[in-house]
Amino acid sequence: EAGVAQSPRYKIIEKRQSVAFWCNPISGHATLYWYQQILGQGPKLLIQFQNNGVVDDSQLPKDRFSAERLKGVDSTLKIQPAKLEDSAVYLCASSISTDTQYFGPGTRLTVL
């Protein structure tokens, strides 16, 4: 079974630029999560989708972050404009229900 795919793996941008991350979950997984993990900290949930509907986005900085999950499969997370404090690893995960989450390799974002 193929795992969760994410791209790109690394991204370096200047502050105030825009960036987008892509995630392809495991086939058949209805639930998709985006997390932000700052170095030395645990992952922080940004947004959770059930199929293509949003279950929880209470910790998503909506003034600059947006996410969508078209057709209940792939998802993109966008930051516009980026700030220095957005430097982190962005993790995508998927699950069949709300139990075991399967994580992708992450995208390491550096904002200069």
Next chain:
Amino acid sequence: SQQGEEDPQALSIQEGENATMNCSYKTSINNLQWYRQNSGRGLVHLILIRSNEREKHSGRLRVTLDTSKKSSSLLITASRAADTASYFCATDFPGNQFYFGTGTSLTVIP
């Protein structure tokens, strides 16, 4: 914050010894999960314990849950160098809100 907190923040043991790490949280949960993260394999699910369970085993892992104290512990027996990683608890709150803890960094010395 509803984020769980792991204790200790860092732990160093000899290979073959047991490692115990703890997680505390603040409000009622649906379930609690433990994950491991290392540079080689990313974030991997280890074990899930539901709020009506008190203890669960999986191979060399033993997890306990005390809902009255709002705490959980993860015991790794007969540790190996390959167990070197960061360990996180993740709590699933009513409404399916997930919060990961701050993590315990485990180093197993060969």
